[in-house]
Amino acid sequence: MPSSVVRIGLLGCGVVGQGFLRLLRERERLIRDSVGATLRVTRVAVRDPAKHRECDLTGIRVATDPLAVANAEDVDLLIELIGGESMLEPVRAALQRGISVVTANKHLLAVHGGELERLAADSKSTIRSEASAGGGIPVLQALEHGLRTEHFQFLVAILNGTTNYILSTMERDGRDFAEALQAAQSLGFAESDPTLDLSGADTAQKLAILVRRAFRMDVAYGSIPTEGIIGMELEDLRQADRFGYTVKLLGIALLNSEGLDLRVHPAFIPKRYLLAAVRDEFNGIYLRGEATGSMLFYGKGAGALPTAQAVLGDVIVAAREFVAGVRFLGAAEKHEPERRLPLDAVRTKYYLRLIVEDRPGVLAQVAACLGGTNVSVAQMFQAEGIRGEASITILTHEARDRDVREAVKGIAKLPAVRKTPRTVRIFDI
Numbered sequence: 001m002p003s004s005v006v007r008i009g010l011l012g013c014g015v016v017g018q019g020f021l022r023l024l025r026e027r028e029r030l031i032r033d034s035v036g037a038t039l040r041v042t043r044v045a046v047r048d049p050a051k052h053r054e055c056d057l058t059g060i061r062v063a064t065d066p067l068a069v070a071n072a073e074d075v076d077l078l079i080e081l082i083g084g085e086s087m088l089e090p091v092r093a094a095l096q097r098g099i100s101v102v103t104a105n106k107h108l109l110a111v112h113g114g115e116l117e118r119l120a121a122d123s124k125s126t127i128r129s130e131a132s133a134g135g136g137i138p139v140l141q142a143l144e145h146g147l148r149t150e151h152f153q154f155l156v157a158i159l160n161g162t163t164n165y166i167l168s169t170m171e172r173d174g175r176d177f178a179e180a181l182q183a184a185q186s187l188g189f190a191e192s193d194p195t196l197d198l199s200g201a202d203t204a205q206k207l208a209i210l211v212r213r214a215f216r217m218d219v220a221y222g223s224i225p226t227e228g229i230i231g232m233e234l235e236d237l238r239q240a241d242r243f244g245y246t247v248k249l250l251g252i253a254l255l256n257s258e259g260l261d262l263r264v265h266p267a268f269i270p271k272r273y274l275l276a277a278v279r280d281e282f283n284g285i286y287l288r289g290e291a292t293g294s295m296l297f298y299g300k301g302a303g304a305l306p307t308a309q310a311v312l313g314d315v316i317v318a319a320r321e322f323v324a325g326v327r328f329l330g331a332a333e334k335h336e337p338e339r340r341l342p343l344d345a346v347r348t349k350y351y352l353r354l355i356v357e358d359r360p361g362v363l364a365q366v367a368a369c370l371g372g373t374n375v376s377v378a379q380m381f382q383a384e385g386i387r388g389e390a391s392i393t394i395l396t397h398e399a400r401d402r403d404v405r406e407a408v409k410g411i412a413k414l415p416a417v418r419k420t421p422r423t424v425r426i427f428d429i
């Protein structure tokens with residue numbers, strides 16, 4: 001006899017948890033019709049049970065121990081909305097006893113995703129994490145279902161709303177980095193400690209999660225070469241505009257015969273690219289598949305209701321599986337051995353901006369450094385500055401990443417170079 005009630009244990013009742021409970025209440029009938037059973041939250045774990053919340057917890061056992069909820073007999077499905085490494089133990093405990101898990105925890109999936117998926121497969125449960133990458137954009141479900149058998153060669157994505165908001169604000173309003181960061185913080189798009197976002201680590205975590213699903217490869221997110229947007233100057237965005245580009249923090253996964261080229265860094269992208277139109281706090285995931293061709297997934301990467309909707313989408317699939325006694329994700333998924341193209345060998349174009357002494361012969365010295373490592377110049381622009389300085393902007397042809405970095409090291413040592421050269425890769429392929 002199929003279950004008429006699916007009992008849920010909810011870890012966390014903060015921004016996303018409260019959003020989830022609101023959707024659960026407001027969409028009750030639709031959910032029941034979709035699942036074929038009622039979803040009932042039986043237990044919630046929070047840090048402070050006495051705290052006032054914008055949701056009705058009547059009839060729910062509210063306590064402080066996430067592990068006890070994960071192990072409770074009256075929980076058929078665990079939703080983890082606390083976040084962080086400390087959730088590994090409760091999530092493992094649930095999976096080990098065959099309880100499926102839905103989580104928004106990108107750290108957990110990026111660091112332990114492979115292990116947790118194997119654990120789930122062994123115990124005939126599942127772990128889903130739509131909200132962990134791309135927030136409210138249902139890209140992981142698309143990869144899990146409709147695109148499950150597709151072969152992808154190309155995934156390029158804007159996965160961090162904070163940095164995208166900062167770059168968009170700098171470009172549109174002519175504000176400098178510090179002002180744009182402050183605006184992002186005052187609107188609630190950036191944490192009070194925005195290091196994870198600005199350093200690119202948040203994007204690298206989300207990229208690792210997407211790559212596991214799209215390329216069926218387990219990637220340790222810490223092994224992804226990662227650069228963030230700290231140090232980006234307004235002048236770089238102005239120069240990008242001059243040459244027909246816009247600046248985005250990209251998560252890049254390109255598969256070719258040499259291996260998977262994985263990296264996170266800010267990049268100049270042509271204004272004609274669909275991703276160039278992904279502005280402010282929005283995210284965009286561009287995929288190219290063998291059969292499907294190009295696709296762009298676009299939407300909100302965070303926020304209470306977009307994220308809660310992504311969680312609810314996963315919960316509905318997991319609850320249907322529970323009711324039907326089947327599961328669609330897990331053991332069948334064979335992961336390919338990881339074949340990586342090292343960053344040194346990646347071929348890319350570069351933007352360089354130099355502040356130099358404005359005197360004859362300097363340009364020749366710069367050109368000699370570039371030529372010395374086989375980097376050729378595609379375009380150049382020189383502007384006279386103040387105090388006997390000149391600003392030189394160079395766009396290179398495609399060259400090996402290591403060769404450009406070597407050339408830039410040489411340029412930085414030239415006595416006529418007044419400031420550390422600014423460099424940004426150009427993603428135009």
Ligand SMILES: NC(=O)c1ccc[n+]([C@@H]2O[C@H](COP(=O)([O-])OP(=O)(O)OC[C@H]3O[C@@H](n4cnc5c(N)ncnc54)[C@H](OP(=O)(O)O)[C@@H]3O)[C@@H](O)[C@H]2O)c1
Nearest residue numbers: 012013014015016046047048081082083104105302303307
């Ligand atoms: N917010 C977003 O837009 C967004 C987007 C995508 C993904 N996510 C992910 O979603 C998850 C939840 O984020 P959030 O924004 O909802 O966080 P949040 O507002 O800070 O809520 C966290 C919840 O966890 C509870 N909690 C924290 N530590 C606990 C502990 N040791 N034991 C028991 N309960 C504990 C808190 O309890 P108290 O309420 O009692 O303090 C709170 O209810 C995170 O993994 C986050 O990365 C969030």
